[in-house]
Amino acid sequence: MHADRTNRTVNILLALILLGGGVAVALLSFGVFGQQSADRKVTDNVVSQFVGDQGTWFWPVAAVVALLVLLLCLRWIIAILASTDRVGELIVGGDRSHGRTVLSTGAVTDALVTEVEGYRGVSSASARTIGNEAHPEIVLQTRLDSSADIGDVRTKIDSEAAAHVREAMDDPQLPITVELSMDNDAGSRVR
Incomplete structure (x- = not known):
């Protein structure tokens, strides 16, 4: 989710x-559903009378419904707090007649980072895979270093x-976002 x-x-x-509830109450008060409904007192509560008459089964059902709503709310909160756009595994494309090949995203990003950190002028690198299993994207x-040639590093990252x-994933269109920043100026960033 x-x-x-x-x-x-x-x-x-x-x-x-x-x-919808607010519009219904406004229409009721303006007499759209009949003047008799508009003139009723708040204390003439049909719902309260129904609950009083059917109290033996109504309150247990209300408790079960409230518990279900509570569980849905907890699932919603957990999904919001614990959600991540990171992908756990990557499915390698190609011929799947004999099964499918799955790679750990950590293996792919670690290999990418290790290769990029070996380039001249790169002081550090990190990568993560976002999106979903069907449409992953790698962010590098x-x-x-302050002496690095940004153009050369960018060209080397793209070409190597x-x-x-992309070759390992058998996906020539795999989106890879590259963010470059310089050590000497923390505010400089090139995408």
């Missing part, structure tokens, strides 16, 4: 329910390291 999408969907649904963050990852 993707927390952002679910969060938006639930909030929109809740807003529509509350809006690279910190360069990124090409090796």
Whole structure:
């Protein structure tokens, strides 16, 4: 479950329910459903009378419904707090007639980082895989020495390291975002 999408969907649904309830109450008070309904007192509560008459079974059912709502709310909160856009495993493309090949994202990103950190002018690198299993994206963050040639490092990353990852994944269109920053100026960043 993707927390952002679910969060938006639930909030929109809740807003529509509350809006519908508010419109219904406004229409009732303006007499759209008949003047008799509009003139009723708040203490003439049909729902309260029903609950009083059916109390033997109503309250246990209400408790079960409340428990289900509580469990859904807890699942929602856990999804929001614990969600991540990181991918656990990557499925390698190609011929799947004999099964599928799965790579750990850690193995792929570690190999990428190790290769990039070996380039002249690179002081450190880190990578992560985001998205989902079907559509992964790799984000590579690279910190360069102050003497590094940004163009050369970027060209080398694109032509070698990124090409090796795409070849290993058997996905020539695998999106790889490269973020370059310089050691001497923390604010400088090139994408």
